[in-house]
Amino acid sequence: GENVGLHLPTLSVQEGDNSIINCAYSNSASDYFIWYKQESGKGPQFIIDIRSNMDKRQGQRVTVLLNKTVKHLSLQIAATQPGDSAVYFCADGQAGTALIFGKGTTLSVSS
Amino acid sequence: GAGVSQSPRYKVAKRGQDVALRCDPISGHVSLFWYQQALGQGPEFLTYFQNEAQLDKSGLPSDRFFAERPEGSVSTLKIQRTQQEDSAVYLCASSLMRQGKNEQYFGPGTRLTVT
Numbered sequence: 001g002e003n004v005g006l007h008l009p010t011l012s013v014q015e016g017d018n019s020i021i022n023c024a025y026s027n028s029a030s031d032y033f034i035w036y037k038q039e040s041g042k043g044p045q046f047i048i049d050i051r052s053n054m055d056k057r058q059g060q061r062v063t064v065l066l067n068k069t070v071k072h073l074s075l076q077i078a079a080t081q082p083g084d085s086a087v088y089f090c091a092d093g094q095a096g097t098a099l100i101f102g103k104g105t106t107l108s109v110s111s
Numbered sequence: 112g113a114g115v116s117q118s119p120r121y122k123v124a125k126r127g128q129d130v131a132l133r134c135d136p137i138s139g140h141v142s143l144f145w146y147q148q149a150l151g152q153g154p155e156f157l158t159y160f161q162n163e164a165q166l167d168k169s170g171l172p173s174d175r176f177f178a179e180r181p182e183g184s185v186s187t188l189k190i191q192r193t194q195q196e197d198s199a200v201y202l203c204a205s206s207l208m209r210q211g212k213n214e215q216y217f218g219p220g221t222r223l224t225v226t
Contacts, residue, residue: 032213043115043202043217044154051212089153093213098144098170099204101153 004092004102015111019077023090023102026071032093035064035075038104039086047075049093077107085109113137115218117203123224124193132188132221136205143186144215145178146202154202160186161208193225 004025013019025033031052036044048059050066050073057064063076077084087106091099116135124130136143141162146154147170156170162183171178175194180186190197200222204215 034214036217041219043204043219046214046216049212049214091153093215097213098146098156098159098167099154099213099215101155103151103153 004090004100008105009103010106010108012108012110013080015080015082015109017080019080019084019107019109021075021077021088021105021107023073023075024071025073025090025092027092028068028071030092030094033064033066033073034091034093034099035062036089036091036101037084037086038089044089047088080107080109082109082111115203115205115216117201117218117221119221120219121222121224123226126194126225127192129189129191130193130223132190132201132223134186134188134203134205134218136184136186136203137216138184140205140207140216141183142206142208142215143180144204144206145186145188146204147172148200148202148220150199157188157201190223193223195225198223198225 034049035047038044050057050064061078066073087104089101089104091101093099118133143160145157148154158178159167160180175191177189200220202220204217206215
């Protein structure tokens with residue numbers, strides 16, 4: 001069954017705002033998570049990953065936060081741009097196994 | 112560099128026909144995964160190869176689904192006697208599986224429509 005999920009199916013923001021997309025997981029043994037971005041008609045695109053021995057990881061305009069106590073992770077996108085509009089998935093990615101995806105959050109950015 | 116490629120990008124099949132979907136992984140990636148993505152859903156695992164060995168096929172929904180990777184590079188997903196419920200996007204991903212990280216890179220997918 002599914003063990004990752006996202007709190008909100010859609011998120012609408014204005015260009016320039018910061019976006020926060022949330023994800024909850026249920027498997028306390030999960031030790032590796034990935035955020036993917038999927039644009040219409042394309043495959044999922046790797047954004048950023050985080051191991052369970054970290055609480056925070058930063059990339060270019062993106063930050064992933066992991067709270068193992070409540071089994072929650074979030075993706076923060078700074079200064080959201082129209083090109084960020086897509087469906088975002090968190091995935092449980094224990095090494096050597098298949099990724100387990102949640103349903104996704106659709107981010108809409110209006111200018 | 113070249114990413115994961117899949118062909119065809121779109122396939123329309125009549126119910127009962129057999130289809131074959133191809134995946135060309137990133138060169139040097141030993142691990143290859145197939146996923147099925149229904150409309151509005153996240154991808155769901157079908158099967159996994161490490162080189163030519165199929166290590167996990169627990170996600171294949173029925174014995175009509177068959178995958179192979181005979182030389183440890185290109186992979187083919189075959190669906191026999193297609194049914195309408197097989198309509199979905201089929202995604203292929205490859206991974207180096209380095210340092211214990213399962214960083215998978217996806218192709219654009221094949222959209223299968225069974226009429």
